[in-house]
Amino acid sequence: MSDKKIGNKKIDRRSLLKFLGVAGAAAGASVMVPNSVISESKKMMFAKAEGGEEKGRQSYEVKPGEYDDYYGFWSGGHSGELRVLGIPSMRELKRIPVFNIDCGSGWGITNESKKLLKGLTVGDTHHVHGSYKDGTYDGKYLFVNDKINARIARVRIDYMETDAMIDIPNAQGLHGTFPQRYPKTEWLVTNTEFQIPVPNNPGAPQNEYYGLHTIVDAEKMAVVCQIMVEENLDLAATDYQGKYSMSTSYNSEQGVTISEMLAADHDYLLVFNWERIREALRKNNYKMINGVKVIDGRRGKSDIVLRIPVPKNPHGVNVSPDGKYAVCSGKVSPTCSVVEIAKIDQAFAGKIKPEECVVAQPEIGLGPLHTTFDGRGNAITSVFIDSTNVKWDLERAIKGEKKPIVDVLDVHYQVGHIMATMAETKEADGRWLISLNKMSKDRFINVGPLKPECEQLVDISGEKLRIVHDGTTYIEPHDCIMVRRDVIEPKVKHRYDMFEHPLAVTKSGVERKGKDVTVSLTANAPVYGLQEVKLKKGDRVTVIVTNHDEISDLTHGFALTNYNINFIVSPFQTKSVTFTADKPGVYWAYCTNFCHALHLEMRMRFIVEA
Numbered sequence: 001m002s003d004k005k006i007g008n009k010k011i012d013r014r015s016l017l018k019f020l021g022v023a024g025a026a027a028g029a030s031v032m033v034p035n036s037v038i039s040e041s042k043k044m045m046f047a048k049a050e051g052g053e054e055k056g057r058q059s060y061e062v063k064p065g066e067y068d069d070y071y072g073f074w075s076g077g078h079s080g081e082l083r084v085l086g087i088p089s090m091r092e093l094k095r096i097p098v099f100n101i102d103c104g105s106g107w108g109i110t111n112e113s114k115k116l117l118k119g120l121t122v123g124d125t126h127h128v129h130g131s132y133k134d135g136t137y138d139g140k141y142l143f144v145n146d147k148i149n150a151r152i153a154r155v156r157i158d159y160m161e162t163d164a165m166i167d168i169p170n171a172q173g174l175h176g177t178f179p180q181r182y183p184k185t186e187w188l189v190t191n192t193e194f195q196i197p198v199p200n201n202p203g204a205p206q207n208e209y210y211g212l213h214t215i216v217d218a219e220k221m222a223v224v225c226q227i228m229v230e231e232n233l234d235l236a237a238t239d240y241q242g243k244y245s246m247s248t249s250y251n252s253e254q255g256v257t258i259s260e261m262l263a264a265d266h267d268y269l270l271v272f273n274w275e276r277i278r279e280a281l282r283k284n285n286y287k288m289i290n291g292v293k294v295i296d297g298r299r300g301k302s303d304i305v306l307r308i309p310v311p312k313n314p315h316g317v318n319v320s321p322d323g324k325y326a327v328c329s330g331k332v333s334p335t336c337s338v339v340e341i342a343k344i345d346q347a348f349a350g351k352i353k354p355e356e357c358v359v360a361q362p363e364i365g366l367g368p369l370h371t372t373f374d375g376r377g378n379a380i381t382s383v384f385i386d387s388t389n390v391k392w393d394l395e396r397a398i399k400g401e402k403k404p405i406v407d408v409l410d411v412h413y414q415v416g417h418i419m420a421t422m423a424e425t426k427e428a429d430g431r432w433l434i435s436l437n438k439m440s441k442d443r444f445i446n447v448g449p450l451k452p453e454c455e456q457l458v459d460i461s462g463e464k465l466r467i468v469h470d471g472t473t474y475i476e477p478h479d480c481i482m483v484r485r486d487v488i489e490p491k492v493k494h495r496y497d498m499f500e501h502p503l504a505v506t507k508s509g510v511e512r513k514g515k516d517v518t519v520s521l522t523a524n525a526p527v528y529g530l531q532e533v534k535l536k537k538g539d540r541v542t543v544i545v546t547n548h549d550e551i552s553d554l555t556h557g558f559a560l561t562n563y564n565i566n567f568i569v570s571p572f573q574t575k576s577v578t579f580t581a582d583k584p585g586v587y588w589a590y591c592t593n594f595c596h597a598l599h600l601e602m603r604m605r606f607i608v609e610a
């Protein structure tokens with residue numbers, strides 16, 4: 001149904017972008033947008049802003065000394081990290097290294113972080129979500145997926161630091177990830193976007209390539225089980241009752257080429273019934289594959305999975321803050337499919353057909369990807385090919401209106417995820433929205449072929465959507481959440497609990513056991529606890545540093561020259577590194593973080609004898 005629509009549109013500025021987008025996608029090439037076209041749209045946008053300012057709208061300005069109202073938690077895409085922003089100022093407050101190496105903090109360099117990373121050095125963080133209690137954030141954890149190496153990481157909010165990481169077996173292209181929202185986050189679901197043979201036998205025919213919906217125990221950070229289906233599983237969501245998780249699939253065809261993945265005229269929203277999953281676990285209805293309980297959820301094999309047909313190759317699925325609807329965004333279809341969650345109960349009970357769960361299918365624009373909510377009955381959908389954010393009225397859609405559009409906002413350009421403040425909770429407050437645009441094109445001064453991405457802050461407090469601020473960012477945030485400050489700030493500590501680290505140093509010293517040398521160091525501005533350490537070539541050396549400065553913000557560094565070591569320790573924090581002293585000579589260790597008037601003098605010698 002969707003394809004014809006794309007073909008029939010007349011060629012105006014926006015349609016040109018669409019055609020370029022569609023042609024680019026079909027050819028598997030990147031989407032090219034000519035500069036002249038963009039400049040035209042920019043002029044139009046400015047004209048709009050000058051003409052129709054509404055009084056009493058919100059300001060994004062946060063004056064020096066004032067605080068932001070929201071914490072923004074951003075995934076970093078192929079930078080492998082998470083970022084913390086203040087909203088609405090859009091100031092970047094912090095980067096939290098997760099799957100990447102960060103030589104500022106020493107992530108990937110210290111023993112503590114290497115233990116989690118297990119030798120892997122790249123990651124692709126897409127979907128960041130907070131832990132929940134009663135349908136809203138509890139301020140305890142963040143979770144994020146790594147699409148490249150199929151891992152889930154957890155960040156503890158009190159230190160804003162990665163504290164756990166697990167591998168997801170039998171999975172490739174680990175994508176949509178969502179925590180349980182009610183009654184609290186015990187489980188977390190994460191999806192396999194790329195079907196593979198399970199177990200991964202290279203000779204398997206393609207109709208034995210499967211997708212896995214993995215359930216993770218969010219507290220223990222351990223895999224509970226996996227549900228195996230024929231479909232690939234893209235984005236994920238959980239409901240507000242603790243009964244269901246759901247996933248979109250764009251490759252229900254089990255295709256291995258782009259044309260095969262586009263062959264069927266519809267794909268599915270898959271709904272997973274948690275009660276039936278628990279029952280299968282109780283009855284031992286699973287197979288152990290690579291150490292994990294794998295439950296068969298294939299068509300006709302079990303009643304755990306409900307397949308709701310939606311137009312071909314859908315992308316995002318998002319649940320409205322009242323918990324009543326799941327909105328599935330069309331991507332190839334110009335529509336969003338609204339699924340009524342109460343009808344899912346009836347469909348699982350066999351009282352209605354799966355397709356009857358779809359209660360509306362409004363036309364939104366070309367390339368709808370993700371939907372967010374303002375908590376006042378409106379949905380806002382990112383439309384990639386059109387480069388718009390489209391606000392539409394859920395109730396009007398359900399009453400059958402074909403185009404229940406309230407406002408259309410041009411964004412710059414090719415928007416992926418959008419997210420409104422608190423929108424993935426029952427406390428959605430409809431104040432701000434972020435449009436995470438993949439391309440910035442002519443939006444900023446030229447910095448070479450790789451441009452920053454453009455994140456636009458949109459005031460959604462009024463009837464009309466209004467861009468108030470452009471932010472730039474490094475490649476490539478996919479998704480974000482914006483959480484009210486009062487949920488997070490009281491949970492965040494200024495200082496580590498020193499003895500949480502089993503190796504915390506209270507007294508500096510050197511201990512030798514054969515070739516193994518342990519150097520324990522306190523750091524107290526502006527000195528380390530020792531001035532020199534004597535080593536022999538070939539020693540295996542572990543340096544442990546504990547920062548004893550109580551003052552909040554007084555961080556020290558520890559870098560060892562020509563030995564490729566650098567990390568920081570914040571107040572009462574302990575970190576360690578292990579290296580082989582393979583180069584004889586005098587090597588200075590120094591503090592890399594400006595901590596004191598005598599910061600430059602904060603250094604000590606490592607003397608490695610031949």
Ligand code: RUQ
Pocket residue numbers: 126127175176315369370416417478479
């Ligand atoms: S998916 S926009 Cu992970 Cu939409 Cu990136």
Ligand code: CUA
Pocket residue numbers: 525526555556557591592593594595596599600602
């Ligand atoms: Cu310690 Cu600079």
Ligand code: CA
Pocket residue numbers: 250251252253261262263264266267312313
């Ligand atoms: Ca498909």
